[in-house]
Amino acid sequence: MASMRDSGEKRQIGGELIIPVMALMFTLYYIYSVIDSPWSAQLNAFMIGTVLIALVLAFLGYAAWEVLKGRATLGMSDLLAPYDILPRRLGFMVLTIGYLIVMPWLGFTLTTFVFMAASMLLLGGGRRPIVAVVSGLVMAAVALGVFVILFQKRFPKGPIEYLVQVLS
Amino acid sequence: METTPIDAAFFGELFLHSLSLWWVIVPSIFLGLVVGAIPGFSAANTIIILLPFTLVMDVEVGLVFMVALYCASRMGAGIPAILVNIPGTAGAAATPLDGYPMVKKGQGQQALAISFTSSTLGGLLTTVIALVSMPVLARVGFHMHSAEMVVVMLFGISLIATIAAKNTLKGLIAGFFGLMIGSIGADHVYATPRGTMGFLELYDGIPLIPALVGLFAISEAFLVIEGESILSKHAQDRLVTGSWQQTFQGVRLTLRKWWHVTWTSLIGLVIGVTPGAGAAIAAFVAYQQSRAFSKTPELYGTGHPEGLIAPESANNGVTAGTLIPLLVLGIPGGATAAIMLVVMQYQGVNTGPRLFMEQPELGYGIFMAMFTTYLLMAFTILPMSRYMSRVTLVSTTYMSPLIIGFTLVGSFVPREYMFDMYLAFAFGILGYIARKTGYHVAAILIGVILGPLMERYMLVALQKADGSFTALFSTPLTNILWVALAASLVLPIFMKHRQRRREGVFAEGEG
Numbered sequence: 001m002a003s004m005r006d007s008g009e010k011r012q013i014g015g016e017l018i019i020p021v022m023a024l025m026f027t028l029y030y031i032y033s034v035i036d037s038p039w040s041a042q043l044n045a046f047m048i049g050t051v052l053i054a055l056v057l058a059f060l061g062y063a064a065w066e067v068l069k070g071r072a073t074l075g076m077s078d079l080l081a082p083y084d085i086l087p088r089r090l091g092f093m094v095l096t097i098g099y100l101i102v103m104p105w106l107g108f109t110l111t112t113f114v115f116m117a118a119s120m121l122l123l124g125g126g127r128r129p130i131v132a133v134v135s136g137l138v139m140a141a142v143a144l145g146v147f148v149i150l151f152q153k154r155f156p157k158g159p160i161e162y163l164v165q166v167l168s
Numbered sequence: 169m170e171t172t173p174i175d176a177a178f179f180g181e182l183f184l185h186s187l188s189l190w191w192v193i194v195p196s197i198f199l200g201l202v203v204g205a206i207p208g209f210s211a212a213n214t215i216i217i218l219l220p221f222t223l224v225m226d227v228e229v230g231l232v233f234m235v236a237l238y239c240a241s242r243m244g245a246g247i248p249a250i251l252v253n254i255p256g257t258a259g260a261a262a263t264p265l266d267g268y269p270m271v272k273k274g275q276g277q278q279a280l281a282i283s284f285t286s287s288t289l290g291g292l293l294t295t296v297i298a299l300v301s302m303p304v305l306a307r308v309g310f311h312m313h314s315a316e317m318v319v320v321m322l323f324g325i326s327l328i329a330t331i332a333a334k335n336t337l338k339g340l341i342a343g344f345f346g347l348m349i350g351s352i353g354a355d356h357v358y359a360t361p362r363g364t365m366g367f368l369e370l371y372d373g374i375p376l377i378p379a380l381v382g383l384f385a386i387s388e389a390f391l392v393i394e395g396e397s398i399l400s401k402h403a404q405d406r407l408v409t410g411s412w413q414q415t416f417q418g419v420r421l422t423l424r425k426w427w428h429v430t431w432t433s434l435i436g437l438v439i440g441v442t443p444g445a446g447a448a449i450a451a452f453v454a455y456q457q458s459r460a461f462s463k464t465p466e467l468y469g470t471g472h473p474e475g476l477i478a479p480e481s482a483n484n485g486v487t488a489g490t491l492i493p494l495l496v497l498g499i500p501g502g503a504t505a506a507i508m509l510v511v512m513q514y515q516g517v518n519t520g521p522r523l524f525m526e527q528p529e530l531g532y533g534i535f536m537a538m539f540t541t542y543l544l545m546a547f548t549i550l551p552m553s554r555y556m557s558r559v560t561l562v563s564t565t566y567m568s569p570l571i572i573g574f575t576l577v578g579s580f581v582p583r584e585y586m587f588d589m590y591l592a593f594a595f596g597i598l599g600y601i602a603r604k605t606g607y608h609v610a611a612i613l614i615g616v617i618l619g620p621l622m623e624r625y626m627l628v629a630l631q632k633a634d635g636s637f638t639a640l641f642s643t644p645l646t647n648i649l650w651v652a653l654a655a656s657l658v659l660p661i662f663m664k665h666r667q668r669r670r671e672g673v674f675a676e677g678e679g
Contacts, residue, residue: 062337
């Protein structure tokens with residue numbers, strides 16, 4: 001099993017529990033959502049769901065045993081390490097979710113440009129800002145040209161898209 | 169009516185004629201490569217967008233354009249799958265399992281050459297087989313009912329167990345979690361919403377592209393920022409100093425594995441013939457079978473060429489297979505085939521047996537165009553492998569935002585829902601957690617792709633037999649498939665055991 005050991009040689013299994021816990025919670029919700037449904041809707045819930053619950057419980061039991069025996073802790077360093085890039089990684093994730101949230105207001109092209117340039121600046125530690133801005137511009141322009149103008153995909157509209165609409 | 173003799177001269181003439189259409193085929197190849205490489209932009213999407221042009225073209229030119237685009241998009245989907253772990257379509261989902269580890273070892277050029285060669289050989293071979301055995305193959309598709317398809321799905325799903333072999337409990341949890349996620353959506357009989365969390369966008373089930381790009385690409389973008397490059401220093405040096413030799417090595421290696429290419433592409437052909445089954449199933453089944461019968465199964469997933477040859481040959485084998493039910497029976501086997509049917513009907517061309525009696529040059533000509541496309545692809549695409557592999561030298565500072573931007577856009581394209589972009593991000597976080605904590609994202613994806621198909625076929629089979637599970641053993645073909653499935657699961661264990669015993673005997677002898 002993928003493991004990370006701390007200085008006391010104990011495995012940190014906190015991170016490994018996230019997927020099983022998510023799987024368990026989702027399965028219970030899924031079973032709840034089909035409890036009053038016809039058998040055809042329940043087929044997967046019971047055929048797959050029961051096996052998944054059994055597997056998760058076995059894993060949780062194993063993890064609890066390891067922790068009780070003092071061979072593992074509930075630490076999460078396998079998920080979070082390396083710590084030196086953690087702020088950048090979290091910042092990148094925040095930028096990504098921000099890109100999606102802001103897009104309906106600022107439009108596809110402008111948000112793509114801002115996201116690209118900001119992410120490149122963040123990941124590059126502020127180095128080579130001109131390259132970041134130019135790369136962002138090129139990517140946004142290509143995306144506008146290919147997806148909005150050529151293939152007419154209905155991305156959220158903003159100032160750039162409205163300008164293109166007026167010009168065309 | 170005067171009938172055209174179907175002989176060698178006829179096929180020779182057809183080949184020369186399809187070669188004369190190079191001016192349609194070559195641009196279609198490049199367009200197909202691009203649309204195949206963009207997640208969410210399948211050949212079917214592009215053909216729909218360009219449908220007005222195809223309808224005004226001569227029917228033959230229009231069909232050649234569509235066939236060339238379709239074949240090239242299959243190959244194109246493998247390029248980002250190998251280079252940056254982003255499968256362009258679900259059919260290339262098994263490609264990064266060994267393709268991407270090869271890139272990380274600095275063998276990107278060789279990996280692309282293997283992918284291109286096995287795709288080309290697989291495509292050529294299955295096209296020839298399709299040409300000579302169309303009536304028989306069409307009958308295979310006709311006999312593949314829901315019960316048989318349940319067993320075919322199990323072939324693919326058993327890959328979860330193979331992946332789980334490295335860590336049984338975590339592998340199985342990942343696979344079954346994927347199957348559970350794949351069960352989201354309205355049920356197939358009464359349309360009862362299940363596990364949709366109130367989102368109307370999930371009533372049709374989990375859309376594949378957001379799941380695909382999230383689990384593979386977005387999680388990869390969050391992971392690779394740990395280093396300056398996705399390649400190690402050694403791998404970078406190897407790539408920079410690489411010569412054409414790496415391309416030739418890839419070609420030679422694939423040619424030496426001709427038997428492997430043959431049988432995995434045949435898997436693709438047979439699965440392609442079955443209406444509704446697709447390249448993703450073929451690729452997973454071929455990968456699973458390839459690993460199961462390999463002498464070195466432990467190397468799979470570490471950048472093993474055979475693990476790349478199998479899915480690439482199989483998903484290109486599907487292309488010829490998909491056209492068989494369309495042309496011979498008039499039943500489209502997939503989205504692209506359905507659009508071809510629209511064009512043919514618009515142009516007044518009959519599909520089904522009459523096509524081969526009334527217009528054999530068109531019926532057989534479509535397959536010959538496919539053959540010519542694969543032949544031309546070998547000469548146009550293979551030399552590009554050396555330059556394409558240089559993409560991996562781009563710093564992760566620029567690569568990661570490009571991956572995220574590009575794939576989020578790709579996840580929006582098929583349905584044009586903002587929701588799908590959020591979904592891709594959610595799958596990206598799930599994939600990131602899974603990879604960092606030792607769960608295999610491919611196991612989750614197999615569940616998401618094959619789970620709903622399996623459920624649909626299972627429900628149809630059970631309903632036909634009034635809920636009795638005996639339906640799954642009701643025909644000779646089903647039982648043959650069950651035996652084959654059992655053999656594919658048990659034989660590798662037996663072979664491995666025998667090999668260990670032999671090694672033990674040799675070791676004792678030497679001792």
